[in-house]
Amino acid sequence: MNNSHKYNGTYAHTLATAVMALTIIAAVIFTSCARQQYSRPTITVSIQPQKYLLEKIVGDKWDVKCLLSNGANPESYDPSLTHLLNLENSKAYFRMGNIPFESAIINKVHNNNPALKLYNNSEGISLITGTHSHGSGQRDEEPDPHTWTSVVNARKIASNMYNAMVDLDPDNKGYYADNLRSLLTELDALQDTIAAGLAxxxxxxxxxxxxxxxxxxxxxxxxxxxxxxxxxxxxxxxxxxxxxxxxxxxxxxxxxxxxxxxxxxxxxxxxxxxxxxxxxxxxxxxxxxxxxxxxxxxx
Missing domain, CATH: 3.40.50.1980 (Nitrogenase molybdenum iron protein domain)
Structure with missing residues (x-):
């Protein structure tokens, strides 16, 4: 009877020690992953469609922050302090190109972070004019900023993103090139589907x-x-x-x-x-x- 009590006590102690050890190991792994996540360099983009495309290219190598949250109106957007701090701490800002709030944002943060690299994701796209005025009264001179609402344009946007990533991180050029190829394949399939439906x-x-x-x-x-x-x-x-x-x-x-x-x-x-x-x-x-x-x- 005493031996049984002694055995049960030893077993319980051993089990408790094992559980504690596993807990410590799990905590170490979680902390390590969290630090790895936190230590990733940051890129800030203007809108969610950019984030979607860029994350396809950079994978888990970069943390992509977005200025405009879901449901926000770019016409009345006013950046929060958190957004400005994220941008100031970023390695680069990928602007869409012609969204009105982008220029104001750059003016606010560039003085505090002169090393911030700026990239125009709509570079090389044939812009449409005459659809917007934004109160200027010069509709024929205003470029339409919604370049991302086109699968054809998205291929160019993705290529611009890739070129920017090679500039920022040339050591991972091959990784980004592989991801770009996969993304372009997806975009081609999407284009084929839409074109067939609207033929x-x-x-x-x-x-x-x-x-x-x-x-x-x-x-x-x-x-x-x-x-x-x-x-x-x-x-x-x-x-x-x-x-x-x-x-x-x-x-x-x-x-x-x-x-x-x-x-x-x-x-x-x-x-x-x-x-x-x-x-x-x-x-x-x-x-x-x-x-x-x-x-x-x-x-």
Missing amino acids: DKRGTAFVVWHPSLSYFARDYGLTQISLSPEGKEASIGMLQETIDDAKAHDAKVMFFQKDIDSRQAQVANEQIGATLVNINPLSYHWDKEMLNIADALSK
Whole structure:
């Protein structure tokens, strides 16, 4: 009986020691992984679609931060202190190229971090002008900033990202090249799917509140009708003119952004009679958004 108690006590002590040892080992591994994660160099991008593409190229070698969170409106974006600190601590800032808030951001942080490298991800893309004014009244001179809403452009954006990564981290050029090839293969497959679905839709018109799909429309020969080039409340006269234009073009689809677009968009559609389709061109799940847009237009 005493031996049994002695055995049980020894067993319990041994088990407790083993559990404690495993706990310590797990804690060490977790801490090591956390430190490894924390020690990764940082790149900051402007929007979530950039983050999606860049993470495909850099894998786990870089931590990619994004200024614009999901659901935020780039027209009224004001960076938080956290965003500014992330950018100041970054090795590089990948700007989309023509989003209005980007220049203001650069002016704020570049003095504090003069070593911050700047890259324009839309370099080399043929820009569309005349779709936006942002209050300037010079619509014919304003480049449309939504270059990422095009699979064709996304290939160029990805290549620009790759070139920037080789500049930042030449030792891992081969790794980035392999990842770029895989990404371009994915983009080619996406392009083939969308092009096949829209092959007989050339000339088809669709309506948007803010003209965010100009490059998508160009790729597939579509007509984009925007209710508000500035993304603000439109005058009654201007709105009615656009409604009449949409009806004349027999537009069957109206795209809207639930958390951003004015209620005027849905009111206008009561006259147009198009199918309302909620989209988010700023979503991280960029590829799914492109398919969602194409699917709505292919019906």
